[in-house]
Amino acid sequence: MEEDKSAMFFNKIICGNNLELLGDIPDKSINLVITSPPYYKQRDYGEGIGNEKTIEEYIENLCKVFHECVRVVKDDGSIVFNIGDKYENANLLLAPYRFAMKVLEKEPIKLANNITWVKLNPTPRQFKRRLVSSTEPFFHFVKSDDYYYDINAFMSHPAISGQRNHKNNNNIGKTYFALIEKSSLSEEQKNAAKEELLEVIQEVKAGKIDSFRMKIRGVHSSPFGGQDGGRKIQLKKKGFTIIRIHGDVLKRDVIECPVETIKGCKHPAIYPEYIIQELLKLLTRKGDVVLDPFMGSGTTAVACKKLGRNYIGFEINADYCRYAEERIKNIKYQLSIEGL
Numbered sequence: 001m002e003e004d005k006s007a008m009f010f011n012k013i014i015c016g017n018n019l020e021l022l023g024d025i026p027d028k029s030i031n032l033v034i035t036s037p038p039y040y041k042q043r044d045y046g047e048g049i050g051n052e053k054t055i056e057e058y059i060e061n062l063c064k065v066f067h068e069c070v071r072v073v074k075d076d077g078s079i080v081f082n083i084g085d086k087y088e089n090a091n092l093l094l095a096p097y098r099f100a101m102k103v104l105e106k107e108p109i110k111l112a113n114n115i116t117w118v119k120l121n122p123t124p125r126q127f128k129r130r131l132v133s134s135t136e137p138f139f140h141f142v143k144s145d146d147y148y149y150d151i152n153a154f155m156s157h158p159a160i161s162g163q164r165n166h167k168n169n170n171n172i173g174k175t176y177f178a179l180i181e182k183s184s185l186s187e188e189q190k191n192a193a194k195e196e197l198l199e200v201i202q203e204v205k206a207g208k209i210d211s212f213r214m215k216i217r218g219v220h221s222s223p224f225g226g227q228d229g230g231r232k233i234q235l236k237k238k239g240f241t242i243i244r245i246h247g248d249v250l251k252r253d254v255i256e257c258p259v260e261t262i263k264g265c266k267h268p269a270i271y272p273e274y275i276i277q278e279l280l281k282l283l284t285r286k287g288d289v290v291l292d293p294f295m296g297s298g299t300t301a302v303a304c305k306k307l308g309r310n311y312i313g314f315e316i317n318a319d320y321c322r323y324a325e326e327r328i329k330n331i332k333y334q335l336s337i338e339g340l
């Protein structure tokens with residue numbers, strides 16, 4: 001019954017104070033909180049957070065909202081906060097990191113990732129005594145080690161594995177055969193190494209893997225780490241190890257995309273829909289409930305509607321509420337921005 005109470009907010013943007021509105025959301029009823037609070041003294045957002053006199057007061061107010069977010073998120077859910085930094089008296093305040101450290105001290109959470117947004121089109125101005133800021137963090141917090149995580153869905157759109165056509169390449173592994181012969185391995189170990197080398201070469205030619213690396217004891221340096229059954233032990237027991245490379249896109253903690261602007265939008269800072277879509281695919285399933293307590297221009301709602309997630313949005317500024325509602329009115333469900 002408690003979860004049913006939050007359903008009355010589904011796919012709506014509610015205008016009001018988020019701390020008060022969060023009190024109406026039942027415990028452990030939200031799959032993902034994802035938001036970008038107003039930055040400290042950066043822009044005029046109207047009333048609410050961001051207008052505090054000190055950075056300490058700003059972070060304290062953010063922590064109050066975050067505390068409620070921890071309460072409403074399910075144990076297998078996630079909380080993502082994007083916070084911008086601020087210079088004051090030529091001194092970078094490190095506002096995002098001070099906030100992250102504060103909530104890690106106060107709340108029963110873990111920081112799973114610090115995902116860096118690299119802005120491809122930062123503000124075009126040059127400073128004489130510092131470099132142009134072109135990155136912002138998206139902090140991914142979790143309540144348990146069992147959080148939902150679809151790594152394969154994240155950044156899946158490039159779908160470029162880099163696999164090459166090796167079918168008629170007869171030089172694959174040729175160097176390794178020569179190194180095996182020159183090595184100090186026993187004859188039995190050399191024969192085993194050649195046999196496995198032939199097998200992995202056939203896997204490459206058949207397109208089952210993209211490429212491979214071979215390490216031979218006494219020829220190559222030992223890999224770091226490893227446990228029983230790992231590469232280090234294989235080198236010790238067999239005299240060699242083979243590392244298969246599948247050519248998958250590396251899932252990095254960096255997202256590169258431009259700053260967005262929307263014609264006619266009154267909101268002074270819009271975080272990119274592209275990033276939100278990627279994080280929705282990573283951290284939620286279709287039909288999950290996503291809460292944005294600082295909805296602003298409605299980007300989270302737009303991304304949710306396109307990807308088939310339920311959204312709940314809170315926003316204190318009435319003008320932004322009206323704009324966000326208009327923005328999402330004509331959005332139809334689709335799989336992603338790229339249409340994949």
